Amino acid sequence: MYATPKLSVIVPFYNEEDSIGPMHDAIVAAVEALNIPFEMVFVDDGSRDATASRGEALAQQDPRVRFVKFRRNYGQTAAMAAGIEYATGEILVTMDGDLQNDPKDIEHFLSKMAEGYDIVVGWRHKRQDKLVSRKIPSKIANWLIGRVTGVHITDNGCSLKAFRASLIKRIPLYSEMHRFIPAMASIAGPRIAEIKVRHHARQFGQSKYGLSRTYKVLLDLLVIKTVTSFTSRPLLWFSLLCLPLTFIGTVALIAGLITAMPGNGGMSLPLTGTGIIFLSSALIMMASGTLGELIYRFGDVRPEDFARLTMKSVISRNIPQ
Amino acid sequence: MTFANTHSLVSVIVPVGERQTPIADLYAEYKSGLRLLGPPYELIFVLDGLQPTAERALLSLVEQGEPVTIVSLSRYFGEATALMIGFDHAAGDVIVTLPAYLQVEGCEIGKLVAALDAADIAVGYRHPRADSWFQTLRHRVFHGLLHFVTRLNFRDLGCNVRALKRKVLEEVHLYGDQQRFLPLLAERQGFRVSQIPVRQSKADRRDEMYRPRSYTRGLLDIFNVFFLIRFTKKPLRFFGMIGVATFALGLLELIYLIFVRIYFHHPLADRPALLLGSLMIVLGVQMFALGLLGELIIFTHAGGSKDYKVDRVIQYASPVPALTESGNAPDKPLEDNAPTSLHPYPAS
Numbered sequence: 146m147y148a149t150p151k152l153s154v155i156v157p158f159y160n161e162e163d164s165i166g167p168m169h170d171a172i173v174a175a176v177e178a179l180n181i182p183f184e185m186v187f188v189d190d191g192s193r194d195a196t197a198s199r200g201e202a203l204a205q206q207d208p209r210v211r212f213v214k215f216r217r218n219y220g221q222t223a224a225m226a227a228g229i230e231y232a233t234g235e236i237l238v239t240m241d242g243d244l245q246n247d248p249k250d251i252e253h254f255l256s257k258m259a260e261g262y263d264i265v266v267g268w269r270h271k272r273q274d275k276l277v278s279r280k281i282p283s284k285i286a287n288w289l290i291g292r293v294t295g296v297h298i299t300d301n302g303c304s305l306k307a308f309r310a311s312l313i314k315r316i317p318l319y320s321e322m323h324r325f326i327p328a329m330a331s332i333a334g335p336r337i338a339e340i341k342v343r344h345h346a347r348q349f350g351q352s353k354y355g356l357s358r359t360y361k362v363l364l365d366l367l368v369i370k371t372v373t374s375f376t377s378r379p380l381l382w383f384s385l386l387c388l389p390l391t392f393i394g395t396v397a398l399i400a401g402l403i404t405a406m407p408g409n410g411g412m413s414l415p416l417t418g419t420g421i422i423f424l425s426s427a428l429i430m431m432a433s434g435t436l437g438e439l440i441y442r443f444g445d446v447r448p449e450d451f452a453r454l455t456m457k458s459v460i461s462r463n464i465p466q
Numbered sequence: 467m468t469f470a471n472t473h474s475l476v477s478v479i480v481p482v483g484e485r486q487t488p489i490a491d492l493y494a495e496y497k498s499g500l501r502l503l504g505p506p507y508e509l510i511f512v513l514d515g516l517q518p519t520a521e522r523a524l525l526s527l528v529e530q531g532e533p534v535t536i537v538s539l540s541r542y543f544g545e546a547t548a549l550m551i552g553f554d555h556a557a558g559d560v561i562v563t564l565p566a567y568l569q570v571e572g573c574e575i576g577k578l579v580a581a582l583d584a585a586d587i588a589v590g591y592r593h594p595r596a597d598s599w600f601q602t603l604r605h606r607v608f609h610g611l612l613h614f615v616t617r618l619n620f621r622d623l624g625c626n627v628r629a630l631k632r633k634v635l636e637e638v639h640l641y642g643d644q645q646r647f648l649p650l651l652a653e654r655q656g657f658r659v660s661q662i663p664v665r666q667s668k669a670d671r672r673d674e675m676y677r678p679r680s681y682t683r684g685l686l687d688i689f690n691v692f693f694l695i696r697f698t699k700k701p702l703r704f705f706g707m708i709g710v711a712t713f714a715l716g717l718l719e720l721i722y723l724i725f726v727r728i729y730f731h732h733p734l735a736d737r738p739a740l741l742l743g744s745l746m747i748v749l750g751v752q753m754f755a756l757g758l759l760g761e762l763i764i765f766t767h768a769g770g771s772k773d774y775k776v777d778r779v780i781q782y783a784s785p786v787p788a789l790t791e792s793g794n795a796p797d798k799p800l801e802d803n804a805p806t807s808l809h810p811y812p813a814s
Contacts, residue, residue, distance in 0.1 A: 191656070204780040212780040216656030223774035231779065317768030320700050364702050371758050372765040382758060386751055397744075404735055413735035419744040426748040433755045437762050444766020 150209075152176065152183040153234030153310070154251065157224030158242035162195040164348070168242055169203050169210065175248035179255065185210045186228045187242075191218035222323040229313055237313060241304040247343040254307040254340065263312050263335035263455060264327055266298050267305035269344035286324075286362055293366050294328040294373070298339060301325065305342050309335075312454050317446065321361060325369050332373045333451035375441055376451060383434030387427045394423030476500070476507040476579065477558035481548035481645075482566040483514045487669060489523035493532070495667075496564060499572030503579060505560075510535045512552040515542040545626075546645035553635045561635060563645070565626040567669070574664040578629035585660035587630040589649045591622035592670070593663035608684060615692045618650060621661055637775070643683065647691050654695050656775050699773060701760025705753045713750025719743035 154172050158165055169185065176183050187210060189197045197214055204212035213231050215224070225239060236258055240246040250267065257265045274280055283302050291297040301324055308330075316330050327337055374381045398420025405412035478500065486492070493509075500507045511524055511534060524536045535555055539548065549563060560579060570590060581588035597605070605624065613619060623646050630652070638651050653659045697704040720743040726732045734740060 201780050205782050208782045210781070214777045214780065216775045216777040219774040226772070227774055227776060317765060319764065319768045319773050361703070364700075364706050367706075368702055368758075368761045368765075371761060375762065383755060386755060390748070390751065393744075400735070415738055415740040416735045418741045422741070422744050422748055426752060429752060430755055433752075433759055437759055440759065440762045441766055444763070446766045446768075 150182045150184040150234040151236060152181055152251075152255065153186055153232035153237045154183065154248070155186045155188070155225065155228030155232055155237055155239045156242045157188045157190055157221055157228060158192060158196050158200065159190040159218065159221070159224070160192045160194050160196060161242045162192070162199060164242055164244050165196055165199050165203065168244060168248075169207070171244070172248040172251075173207070173209075175251055179252055181255075183209065184232070184234060186213065186232045187211070188213045188224040188228045188231075189215060190221065190224040191215045220321060222318055222321050225323045225326070226318040229308075229310075229318070232310065235310050237308045237310050239304055239306050239308070244348050245345050246303075246305040247345065250305060250340075250342045251307075253342075254305075257338050257340055258307055258309070260338070261336065262338040263309045263333075264330060264337045265307040266300070266327055266337060266339050267303040267342035268298075268300040268339050269303050270341045272300075272344050274346075282359070286359075289363075290325065290328060290366060293370050294325070294331060296328045296331045296337065298327055298337070300339075301327070303342065303344075315450065315454055320368075321365060322369070324362065325365065328369050329373070332376055333454040335455050375437065380434040380438065383430050383437060387430045387434075390423050390427040390430060394420050394425075394427060396420075397423060474505055475558035476503055476505055476560045476562060477556035478507055478509045478562045478564055479512065479549055479552035479556060480509060480564050480566055481512045481514055481545045481552065482517060482520055483542070483545055483548070486520065486566040487568050489520050489527070492566065492568065493527060493534075495568060495572040496575070497532075497572070499575040502573060502576050506533075507562075508533045508535060508556075508558065510537065510552045510555050511566075512548040513538040514545065514548040515539060544642040546640035546642055546648075549645050550635070550640055556632075559632050560629060561632060562629045563626055563648075568667040569625055569670045570627050570664040571667050574627070575629070577664065578627065578662055581660050581662050582629055582631060584658070586657035587628060587634050587649060587652050587659050589620070589622075589659060589661050590625050590627035590664035591661055592625050592666040593621075595666055608688075611688055612650075612691075615688055616650060616695060618653060620649060623647065623649065625664070627664060643687060644690075646687070650691060650695070656777070699764060701764065702754075702757035705757030705760065709750045709753030709757065711750070712746045712753065716743045716746025716748075716750060720747065 154176065156168060156172075158168075161168075165187070169187075172185055185207075187200050187203070189200050189212065200210075200212045200214070204210040211231055213227050215227070228239065229237060236255065238251055238254055240248070246267070254265045254267075272280060283300070287299060287301050290301055304323075306326065308326075312333060312335055313326070313330065316326070316332065318326065318329065322329055327335075331337075371382050397416055401413055401417030401420050403409065404416060478496070480492075480496075489511075496509070500509075509532075511520075513521060513524075513536065516538070521536065521538060524534060527534045528536065537551055537555060539551065543551075553561065560582060562575060562579065564575070570592060574590065578588040578590055595602070605622075609620065609623070612623070626645065628648065630648075634652050634655075634657055637655055638648065638657075640648060640651070644651070649659050649661075693704065719739065723734060723737060723740060723743060727734045
């Protein structure tokens with residue numbers, strides 16, 4: 146008899162009627178061999194084809210399947226978040242529902258997790274996708290994500306990842322953050338490892354991505370940088386915006402005042418005005434930073450929660466009673 | 467068995483605002499329609515602000531033993547708020563909202579309730595419409611704009627005759643004047659919406675002059691809805707878009723000014739255009755900062771508000787009913803019934 150599942154395999158599906166059955170079989174075949182209690186959380190992201198009915202049928206046949214059906218399409222991040230929410234295992238493995246990831250790799254993820262890592266990220270080192278539209282943009286994006294967030298991962302786009310449940314369940318996931326889960330989780334300072342995984346070419350259905358995501362990715366990256374840096378250096382961004390404004394303002398104001406000296410032909414309104422505009426904007430920016438601090442103080446997210454999540458050890462002297 | 471028949475009570479909510487037909491006429495018309503429904507009904511009149519005349523008329527209805535509840539608000543709060551207050555007092559599984567003035571004929575109410583068999587919310591649209599050309603134009607412009615902004619097709623959001631299941635109002639929170647957008651917001655929450663043609667009441671066919679204020683309000687409403695459904699969870703996408711655009715324009719202008727200063731020796735200090743450029747740059751930066759603040763708000767509250775609505779969770783071996791139809795995912799889903807604890811799965 147199984148105890149509570151140790152491992153939850155989370156798979157979001159969106160219009161993958163041909164893949165959901167084979168996916169289930171592949172997971173069962175790969176994980177049953179490992180001989181640990183596990184469950185599968187399949188999330189249907191409001192598919193318009195037979196994905197939902199086939200998923201329901203799977204859940205009826207196999208009690209290890211928990212099938213979560215969305216009311217409509219909410220996107221991959223929401224599907225991942227729901228999967229994480231409904232999973233009961235200690236280790237959560239996420240993967241794509243399009244059969245491009247191979248469940249046989251789960252074994253390696255588990256042994257890596259056993260070494261004490263909190264997050265293990267897959268790396269599709271022989272990626273089976275188009276070069277120009279998929280691989281090159283993703284290379285640039287990965288480099289950028291590494292630069293900005295400080296979490297250097299070769300392949301952020303690979304869905305095959307493993308998480309310690311206690312950690313990932315506490316990380317807010319929303320909007321389109323699924324590409325940045327490790328970066329988002331970096332708020333808590335987890336130990337992250339990377340392993341190479343197999344990657345298959347698409348068998349069924351259509352790919353759902355394109356190039357148009359660049360703008361969104363850039364903005365999301367900035368958001369992550371902001372919210373994560375706020376946990377340690379609250380006013381960082383607003384002060385950074387403040388500095389150039391103050392500098393330009395001061396220079397323009399001084400130049401304006403010089404023109405106001407006797408013999409310089411009267412004060413220049415545009416120059417003085419520019420100075421005043423920039424300086425007052427710097428002031429507003431400072432006020433915004435303070436407002437941000439206020440928001441953080443009254444929100445549900447507290448930096449110390451994240452610190453506790455991954456705390457390494459507590460060493461204290463025993464105080465005799 | 468239809469949905470309405472299996473449920474015992476239909477609650478009718480009538481927010482009574484500025485525009486109203488004398489209560490006695492209104493009640494007679496609605497009653498004639500509601501009597502045809504089958505299941506029993508109750509009417510909840512919410513008086514939005516102090517309205518002695520309407521209140522007196524309603525009280526006399528109560529004295530006559532009619533199934534009427536009167537809720538009086540101490541000041542004007544807006545139709546949507548009145549609707550939500552009325553909902554607090556509604557006991558039925560089927561909610562019908564009706565305007566306090568005759569828009570459609572009473573006998574059409576049954577059609578909407580019947581449509582709930584295949585939908586979560588049934589919205590009436592007046593068809594055929596007899597309106598002046600001016601009203602038609604106004605109607606077209608509003609809905610055209612709305613369609614452009616939301617990409618959803620609604621034929622008549624001005625028609626407040628709607629039937630809905632209880633769960634819709636439990637999840638969609640309205641305030642102010644948003645009740646007009648209820649179908650749209652419900653659709654965004656993943657509810658099934660159907661539109662039903664209803665016959666327009668003769669009393670509705672009048673040419674009403676709107677004050678300019680109501681046009682401004684209409685435009686603001688559209689903007690509000692636009693922001694609500696597209697950017698609530700991603701403020702930086704919205705503010706960032708505006709911010710980057712103004713910043714870029716300002717920067718281009720400044721670059722041009724500096725270029726002219728260097729190569730054509732046109733002194734910078736004499737140019738008012740300098741002011742415009744710097745204003746735009748500053749505005750762009752501030753917009754961006756506002757977006758970041760919005761993101762901070764979202765982030766610090768992301769735990770409390772979920773992005774998604776779960777239709778149901780299906781798991782065969784759980785001791786509780788496998789089909790849980792819940793609007794929001796429970797905080798600790800099925801935690802006490804681990805998948806295999808009661809029905810051991812043979813380990814093969």
